[in-house]
Amino acid sequence: MSWGKGDGPRGYHHGNLKEALVRAALALIAEKGPAGFTFADAARWAGVSPAAPYRHFRDRDALIADVARRGFEEFTGVLQAAWNDGRPDAMTALDRLGKAYLDFAKREQAYYSAMFEAGVAPDSDPQLREASERAFGVLRTAAEKLVALMPPQGRPPALMVALHIWSVTHGIASLFGRGDAARRVLPMPPEELLEAAVLIYLRGLGLGPDATSGRS
Amino acid sequence: MSWGKGDGPRGYHHGNLKEALVRAALALIAEKGPAGFTFADAARWAGVSPAAPYRHFRDRDALIADVARRGFEEFTGVLQAAWNDGRPDAMTALDRLGKAYLDFAKREQAYYSAMFEAGVAPDSDPQLREASERAFGVLRTAAEKLVALMPPQGRPPALMVALHIWSVTHGIASLFGRGDAARRVLPMPPEELLEAAVLIYLRGLGLGPDATSGRS
DNA sequence: GGACTCATGTAAAGGCCCTTCACATGAAGG
DNA sequence: CCTTCATGTGAAGGGCCTTTACATGAGTCC
Numbered sequence: 161m162s163w164g165k166g167d168g169p170r171g172y173h174h175g176n177l178k179e180a181l182v183r184a185a186l187a188l189i190a191e192k193g194p195a196g197f198t199f200a201d202a203a204r205w206a207g208v209s210p211a212a213p214y215r216h217f218r219d220r221d222a223l224i225a226d227v228a229r230r231g232f233e234e235f236t237g238v239l240q241a242a243w244n245d246g247r248p249d250a251m252t253a254l255d256r257l258g259k260a261y262l263d264f265a266k267r268e269q270a271y272y273s274a275m276f277e278a279g280v281a282p283d284s285d286p287q288l289r290e291a292s293e294r295a296f297g298v299l300r301t302a303a304e305k306l307v308a309l310m311p312p313q314g315r316p317p318a319l320m321v322a323l324h325i326w327s328v329t330h331g332i333a334s335l336f337g338r339g340d341a342a343r344r345v346l347p348m349p350p351e352e353l354l355e356a357a358v359l360i361y362l363r364g365l366g367l368g369p370d371a372t373s374g375r376s
Numbered sequence: 377m378s379w380g381k382g383d384g385p386r387g388y389h390h391g392n393l394k395e396a397l398v399r400a401a402l403a404l405i406a407e408k409g410p411a412g413f414t415f416a417d418a419a420r421w422a423g424v425s426p427a428a429p430y431r432h433f434r435d436r437d438a439l440i441a442d443v444a445r446r447g448f449e450e451f452t453g454v455l456q457a458a459w460n461d462g463r464p465d466a467m468t469a470l471d472r473l474g475k476a477y478l479d480f481a482k483r484e485q486a487y488y489s490a491m492f493e494a495g496v497a498p499d500s501d502p503q504l505r506e507a508s509e510r511a512f513g514v515l516r517t518a519a520e521k522l523v524a525l526m527p528p529q530g531r532p533p534a535l536m537v538a539l540h541i542w543s544v545t546h547g548i549a550s551l552f553g554r555g556d557a558a559r560r561v562l563p564m565p566p567e568e569l570l571e572a573a574v575l576i577y578l579r580g581l582g583l584g585p586d587a588t589s590g591r592s
Numbered sequence: 593g594g595a596c597t598c599a600t601g602t603a604a605a606g607g608c609c610c611t612t613c614a615c616a617t618g619a620a621g622g
Numbered sequence: 623c624c625t626t627c628a629t630g631t632g633a634a635g636g637g638c639c640t641t642t643a644c645a646t647g648a649g650t651c652c
Contacts, residue, residue: 171617172618172629195411198610211631220611324573331542331546363580390600393601
């Protein structure tokens with residue numbers, strides 16, 4: 161018999177129910193989607209009564225919001241590692257960043273669903289909002305470094321560039337990212353689709369693969 | 377008292393329950409999101425018992441899928457009208473197309489939710505799949521016309537261009553499109569954000585606003 | 593006109609979920 | 623040892639989804 165954590169049996173108190181519920185939510189969302197996930201299921205998965213979760217989360221949405229918050233924190237770490245401060249050059253790092261984004265959407269489907277598709281208002285929890293801002297901050301930093309490569313006259317707003325890249329990446333992840341959930345026919349893997357889009361976009365900004373090597 | 381249709385009272389049989397249920401679904405999804413929508417609510421809204429809808433839809437998901445299908449058909453019409461066969465020139469028409477996309481996402485939130493956010497697998501119903509393909513077909517046609525403006529050597533695949541434009545548009549609509557649902561701070565309205573993105577992208581393809589006037 | 597048929601709607605019921613409340617348990621600290 | 627309080631339980635109310643047997647009446651065919 162499994163308690164989700166793999167620990168031995170337990171007495172009246174679980175000991176670490178909050179963490180167990182979060183893990184249960186991740187497992188169940190991965191299995192049946194954020195809509196199919198139920199509070200009662202999570203409780204069963206953790207081996208407690210249906211009322212126990214309410215000692216740790218105001219309601220079902222609060223649990224999902226907490227999962228989303230953790231997702232954004234993981235996400236921030238992944239993106240930061242991929243960006244790696246723009247080394248060795250901004251273009252290379254940006255390419256890694258995009259791939260890391262798609263990879264996260266594919267590998268951590270449960271997190272990604274909770275973050276973007278569970279219908280959780282980002283403002284419902286200030287913590288959630290801040291976590292999501294931090295994740296976007298990585299993209300913004302990257303855009304700033306990219307824009308700095310351009311000649312001062314005619315530089316586009318870095319924030320706009322960040323939003324463009326975020327949008328196309330999120331769009332690809334939503335429409336084609338997941339292995340088969342809402343699959344559509346694609347002539348190429350999503351990673352290549354994104355890479356091509358970003359390359360074309362940057363060329364449109366006047367940033368060729370030659371302008372990259374940190375000059376200026 | 378309202379029967380949703382505004383008709384007079386009715387006898388044992390409703391007369392037009394299927395249509396009434398679809399309208400109820402649209403109203404309820406617009407009000408409370410696709411997750412908050414319930415089959416029983418739709419039945420109440422139409423003034424029938426909770427079991428009546430099962431005479432017209434296999435289950436709750438089938439109703440949502442039907443709403444999504446109708447949404448894609450509306451969508452196709454809107455996009456086709458905006459594209460208007462690429463007149464007066466492809467760039468102008470593409471700009472209209474993008475704006476029409478965002479406008480649809482904003483004005484027809486209920487349809488858009490059912491189409492993209494309700495967790496309906498496009499393959500669950502062949503009709504749904506075909507309707508969504510037709511909508512994308514408008515974008516593909518537009519991309520083909522655009523690509524044809526370029527010199528034959530170095531033309532990118534039109535399908536890829538269509539996917540890029542679809543992705544960025546859908547990404548913007550998902551992340552920032554709706555008035556306030558999952559709002560994030562934006563320095564500019566979504567329409568401008570999209571227009572700028574597409575302009576930069578097309579410049580990256582070598583298509584300036586000058587290359588537009590239907591020459592070859 | 594009358595009888596039959598069959599699509600359409602109803603009532604009732606089973607099973608599940610969300611949430612709350614009063615109550616039980618036992619770990620921690622004086 | 624004994625009290626306190628966070629944590630978990632059981633039971634219950636209300637709602638939803640879906641199925642089943644039954645009711646109704648519009649259309650059809652003689």
